[in-house]
Structure formats: structure tokens, C-alpha cells
Amino acid sequence: MLDAGLHLLADQNLASLGVREVTREAGLSPAAFYRHFPDLAALGVALVEESLASLHVMIRSVLAEAGGAEELIDRAVDVIERHVMDHRAHVRFLARERHGGVRRVREAIDAELGRFAAEVGEALALQPVSRGWSGRDLGMLAELYVDHMVSTASALLEAVEADPTRAQRIAATARLQLRLISVGRRHWQGS
Amino acid sequence: MLDAGLHLLADQNLASLGVREVTREAGLSPAAFYRHFPDLAALGVALVEESLASLHVMIRSVLAEAGGAEELIDRAVDVIERHVMDHRAHVRFLARERHGGVRRVREAIDAELGRFAAEVGEALALQPVSRGWSGRDLGMLAELYVDHMVSTASALLEAVEADPTRAQRIAATARLQLRLISVGRRHWQGS
DNA sequence: AATTTCGGCAAACACTTGTTTACTGAATGG
DNA sequence: CCATTCAGTAAACAAGTGTTTGCCGAAATT
Numbered sequence: 001m002l003d004a005g006l007h008l009l010a011d012q013n014l015a016s017l018g019v020r021e022v023t024r025e026a027g028l029s030p031a032a033f034y035r036h037f038p039d040l041a042a043l044g045v046a047l048v049e050e051s052l053a054s055l056h057v058m059i060r061s062v063l064a065e066a067g068g069a070e071e072l073i074d075r076a077v078d079v080i081e082r083h084v085m086d087h088r089a090h091v092r093f094l095a096r097e098r099h100g101g102v103r104r105v106r107e108a109i110d111a112e113l114g115r116f117a118a119e120v121g122e123a124l125a126l127q128p129v130s131r132g133w134s135g136r137d138l139g140m141l142a143e144l145y146v147d148h149m150v151s152t153a154s155a156l157l158e159a160v161e162a163d164p165t166r167a168q169r170i171a172a173t174a175r176l177q178l179r180l181i182s183v184g185r186r187h188w189q190g191s
Numbered sequence: 192m193l194d195a196g197l198h199l200l201a202d203q204n205l206a207s208l209g210v211r212e213v214t215r216e217a218g219l220s221p222a223a224f225y226r227h228f229p230d231l232a233a234l235g236v237a238l239v240e241e242s243l244a245s246l247h248v249m250i251r252s253v254l255a256e257a258g259g260a261e262e263l264i265d266r267a268v269d270v271i272e273r274h275v276m277d278h279r280a281h282v283r284f285l286a287r288e289r290h291g292g293v294r295r296v297r298e299a300i301d302a303e304l305g306r307f308a309a310e311v312g313e314a315l316a317l318q319p320v321s322r323g324w325s326g327r328d329l330g331m332l333a334e335l336y337v338d339h340m341v342s343t344a345s346a347l348l349e350a351v352e353a354d355p356t357r358a359q360r361i362a363a364t365a366r367l368q369l370r371l372i373s374v375g376r377r378h379w380q381g382s
Numbered sequence: 383a384a385t386t387t388c389g390g391c392a393a394a395c396a397c398t399t400g401t402t403t404a405c406t407g408a409a410t411g412g
Numbered sequence: 413c414c415a416t417t418c419a420g421t422a423a424a425c426a427a428g429t430g431t432t433t434g435c436c437g438a439a440a441t442t
Contacts, residue, residue, distance in 0.1 A: 013292040016207035019400060029421055034401075036419090095290040099283075099345060101204040110349070140367040144339075151338045154290060158301070176331040176382055184375025191367055210430060220391050225431075227389090 001026050001036055002050060005043050006089045014044045015101035044097065044105035051090035052112045058083050059116060063123040073178045077171050080149060084156045095154045117146045129185055137191055141181075148177065192217050192227055193241060196234050197280045205235045206292035235288065235296035242281035243303045249274050250307060254314040264369045268362050271340060275347045286345045308337045320376055328382055332372075339368065 004026035008017060017040055023030050037043045062076045084091050097105045098113075121142035124130050130138060152174045159166040195217035199208060208231055214221050228234045253267045275282050288296045289304075312333035315321050321329060343365045350357040 011292060011294075013204055013206050015204050016292060018398085020398075028419095030400080031402080031422085032420055092290075096292065099286040099290070101202060101207060101287065103202075106349075137367065140364045141371065143364060144368045144371070147342045148335075148338070151342065158297075173331045173334060176328065177335045179382070180332065180335070180375040180379060181371065182375070183378050183380075184371040184373070187374050187378050188371060189374075191370070209428085211428080219389095221430080222392085222432080223390055 001028070001033070002043070002046060006047060006093060009047075009093050009096070010089060013096050013100055014040065014105060041102050041104045044102055045108045047090075047093055048097075048105060048108045048112065051087070051094050052109075054083070054087055054090065055116070059119065063120065069129075069182045070179075073175055073182065076149075076178065077152075077175050080153055080174075081156060081167075081171055084153050084160065088157060088160075091153055091157050095150075095157065098150075113146060113150070117142045120145055132190070133188070134190065137188070141185065144181065148174070148181075192219070192224070193234070193237060197238060197284060200238075200284050200287070201280060204287050204291055205231065205296060232293050232295045235293055236299045238281075238284055239288075239296060239299040239303065242278070242285050243300075245274070245278055245281065246307070250310065254311065260320075260373045261370075264366055264373065267340075267369065268343075268366050271344055271365075272347060272358075272362055275344050275351065279348060279351075282344055282348050286341075286348065289341075304337060304341070308333045311336055323381065324379070325381060328379070332376065335372065339365070339372075 001022065005017065005022050008021060008025055019033050019040060020030050022040075022043070023033050026032075037046070058079055062072075062079050065072065065075060067075075094109060098109050100106060117139070121135075121138050124138050124142055124145075125133070133141075152170065155170050156167055159170050192213065196208065196213050199212060199216055210224050210231060211221050213231075213234070214224050217223075228237070249270055253263075253270050256263065256266060258266075285300060289300050291297060308330070312326075312329050315329050315333055315336075316324070324332075343361065346361050347358055350361050
């Protein structure tokens, strides 16, 4: 049923999805839906969890790896690129519903994204470049990274479905931007 | 009719909007809709144009102003804050439909945002800080700024509807992030 | 003054929708 | 082996849907 929903959400958004539509796609009767979810919103938050589970392991795999700034950036962008390719449907779902019309789903995504930022913040604190940084500054940097990741992922997704060469360009731009932020980080004097 | 649509899109997205719904809200008969638009998608792109007209003047008012980096940042964030407050419905519409389920609307928004980035890029080229920068680097910086603006606006909107004190925090974070980028800019060695 | 366009209406068409109800067979657990 | 939970069904409900059609009055053009 989740798969059916995800498949339909490829070119639709949750608010316009119908119970009957989902069950039809899943090859079930309409009533069967209510055996599993009270709402379509509930199906939505289930999909959020499914989508972010894979994201979590991705983030960790980037942060765990040590190394110079350059390698870290290259590796981060690579991982994002791969992730978008391998989980297109989930990424599209998240991008679409992050500001979508269903409040509960929006909140679920936002909460999880906040947890990401916190996790990134902790990892940043361990890097030598961050010596002397206040918690506030670390937080704002973490948010900047997370937002940038989300933007990049969305852009990559849109590009890869239209014109794969544009995806390369977007990845390259993302690397440059991360490099710029990295430079800013090295010369940061605190707020 | 546009107003009616915009009003309904406060807690719904375009894909789930109905012709009858719009005409009912506007106090007209269903058939009247087709006198003005062939599609709901057409109404959507009309709203896109309406929404981005005001954004355009906003951007210019920031870029025109000269001054030190600090004042420019403060001014930019102030203008965004004001804009979000004054055009909540339009901003929400853009945030929601940017990755929404209606292709034509998505494309309209993306195209216009691209034009923004180009405009910002030209303005950046004129600033003394950018001496010696390649077109590519200027472009990536412009995109970074535009993406950051969009993220900030979305976050502000979400916050201001829930808890106005959180909006202050978001604005402060945005200022810090812009400052960090600004530092990176000053020490950039080219790509 | 005549004609055409414009913006509006009511009614009708054939569907699709969400949700509930009563019912059924299979798996599961005591 | 019996009872219960689980996951499914068909049928029915009232209500809402997009779109077309033919019609009408006012405004604008000629």
C-alpha cells in the first residue's frame, strides 16, 4: 500500500491523493485502506518515516568519514547524488510535501529535518576547524548545511528527470558553494 | 477569481483545488471559470506571475542600495522579513507549488527564479568585492544567495504563523549565515 | 443604430469520491 | 480444537466533481 501511494505521488501531491486511487493502484478494495490507516495523512507520515530512514544512514556515512575539507565535500556531494538517484521517489515525496498542504506531514518532515541539523551540529563540533565556536554558531552552520543539502537534492532530482547533463552542472555548483562556505568557516571570527 | 484561488490555497495545494471550489469562493457559477482560464494550471501560472512581480521590486530595492557588507545583510533580511509579512499568501503559494504536483506551474516558478539568480549575479559583478571573479563563480554565488533567500522566506512564513518569537530567531540565523558567506567571499581564491 | 464581443447564468451529463456496514476466510494463539 | 484476531471483500450512501450546452443582458465597436 505504501508502495502504491509512493508510486502515485510521483506526479501528484498528498492532498490530492484519494483513498480509492491508492487502493485501486494496490489492487485492493477501498475498505481495505482503513484496515491499515485511519487517514491519508497517516499514510503520509508513514512515508515520511520510510523516506528519512535511508537519509539518516546517508548523513552518518558522510560525517563519519574524516579527511580534509576538499575530500569531505566531494564525498558529501557524491553521496547526495547517489542517494537522489537511488531513492528518487522518496526524495521527490519529501521535497513536495515539505511545504505541502497536509499539516501533519509537514510537521513530521520539519521535526525530522531539525533532528538532522542537530546531528550535523554535533558532528561539526568534533572537527578541529570548529575549535572555539559557540553553540549558536555551530547551530547556524549546521542549518546552513542541511538547507543546502535539501536544495541541492531537489535541484538534482528535477534535473535528472529532464536532462542528465544538467545534473552534473548542479553537482559542480554545489561543490563550489560548499567550498565557499568552507572558506568562510576557516576565517570565521565568531559572532 | 485570482484572489479567491489564492485564498483557498492557504491550506490546500493547487493540485487538489477544484474549479467549482474556486467559483464558489468567488461567488460565481462554475461555467464562469472557463471564460477566464482553460485550466486550473493556467490560474496557477497567473498566480505565479502575480507573486513574482512583487518579489522583483523587492530584490532590486536590496541590490540598488550600496554600503558595507554588514548593512547590506541587515537590509536584505529586513526586506525579506517585511515581504513575507506583507505577502504571506503569495509567498506561501510559491513555496508550496515550487515542488508541487503541477508541472507547468513548477516550471514557471523555476524559470522566474533562474531569472532572479541572473539578475543577482549581474549586481554582484558590480560590487568591488567581486573583482577578479569568474562568471562561473559569480553564478554559483548568486544561486547560493537566491536559494538561501527562498529557504529563509519559507522558514519565516512557517514560523510567523505559529510563534512570532521564532521568526526573530530565524532572521537572526539568516543574518549569521549571510555573514559567514560574506567572509567566505572575501577570502575566496577562485576555482 | 446595429452588431459583436464579453462575462455571466442554470441545468444537465456521467463519473468519482470517502466512509460505513455486514460478511468471509485464513492465520494465530491458548 | 476452538476462539479470536487479521486482512480482505461487495454493496450502498449521499455528495461532490469537471465540463458542455444553450441562453441572456450589458458593454463596446463599428
